[in-house]
Amino acid sequence: MFRPLNKPVEHWVDQRIWLIGASSGIGAALARKLLCAGARVALSARDESGLQTVADAHGHAMVLPLDVLDAAAWQAAHDAICTRWNDVDMLIYCVADYLPESVWEMEPMQAHRTIAVNLSCLYDGLAQVLPRMLRRGQGSIALIASVAGYMGLPRATVYGPTKAALINLAEILYADLHARGLNVFLINPGFVATRLTAKNAFSMPALQSPEDASRAIMQGMQQGDFEIHFPKGFTFLMKFIQVLPYRWRFALLSHYLETA
Numbered sequence: 001m002f003r004p005l006n007k008p009v010e011h012w013v014d015q016r017i018w019l020i021g022a023s024s025g026i027g028a029a030l031a032r033k034l035l036c037a038g039a040r041v042a043l044s045a046r047d048e049s050g051l052q053t054v055a056d057a058h059g060h061a062m063v064l065p066l067d068v069l070d071a072a073a074w075q076a077a078h079d080a081i082c083t084r085w086n087d088v089d090m091l092i093y094c095v096a097d098y099l100p101e102s103v104w105e106m107e108p109m110q111a112h113r114t115i116a117v118n119l120s121c122l123y124d125g126l127a128q129v130l131p132r133m134l135r136r137g138q139g140s141i142a143l144i145a146s147v148a149g150y151m152g153l154p155r156a157t158v159y160g161p162t163k164a165a166l167i168n169l170a171e172i173l174y175a176d177l178h179a180r181g182l183n184v185f186l187i188n189p190g191f192v193a194t195r196l197t198a199k200n201a202f203s204m205p206a207l208q209s210p211e212d213a214s215r216a217i218m219q220g221m222q223q224g225d226f227e228i229h230f231p232k233g234f235t236f237l238m239k240f241i242q243v244l245p246y247r248w249r250f251a252l253l254s255h256y257l258e259t260a
């Protein structure tokens, strides 16, 4: 009953990890930690120089620029990893487009783009790595969602629904893939100080560093957790608010926003 939901990651040495969103923030910090732990990490994002900075400091990194919106580029990137490393053991999707906005400020074209980057493009990545993982009966998929996906939060008009969908998708992936030998990790960070949250005009409770976040992610994987959420004080509070009746939840959120 209390066995971990995933097979714990027992060692990182020579794990072949494809980290999308590795040029900055949580992804860059996580890539550095994984490389230090001995993993081989293929670093993807659009900003090649950001990826190179991460790669330069460590061995076993492959710089693989990728715009997730470019459907054809996914296959070329996957082929490049398989040519060099033969396969991918873990796909980490750590990509996001975020604009804090109320619904009346929303631009439909930008909304479509955010939904594509945060959610739809992940299906291109899954289509690349899953056939081989399923054949081998092993591999891991890790999705970085957010506590913003737990419930509707003001000004997360487009970002919030994409994160809720990622949480839902991780649950579906677990249901489909666990029995076939694969791990599925759902990662729900609270607030982390990155260029993404630098856009927030409100004060962010329990703000963590990208290094703290990457430590929590690796620890959760080593424990075989399905949902890896942090920092616990804040995320448990969010989980409590989520299960409240709507009348109380809305009142609490609007009180918090007035005082924030």
Ligand SMILES: NC(=O)c1ccc[n+]([C@@H]2O[C@H](COP(=O)([O-])OP(=O)(O)OC[C@H]3O[C@@H](n4cnc5c(N)ncnc54)[C@H](OP(=O)(O)O)[C@@H]3O)[C@@H](O)[C@H]2O)c1
Binding pocket: 020, 021, 022, 023, 024, 025, 026, 027, 044, 045, 046, 047, 048, 050, 066, 067, 068, 069, 093, 094, 095, 096, 097, 117, 144, 145, 146, 147, 188, 189, 190, 191, 192, 193, 194, 195, 196, 197
């Ligand atoms: N910061 C937080 O408080 C927080 C909280 C919960 C969840 N998260 C999640 O954590 C993940 C990382 O976010 P972060 O806070 O570290 O923000 P960040 O520093 O802005 O990182 C976002 C990453 O996504 C990449 N990216 C964006 N558009 C892309 C595209 N079209 N193609 C390829 N890569 C693209 C960026 O690289 P390029 O610009 O170089 O392409 C960057 O590496 C996201 O999924 C975010 O939703 C963050």
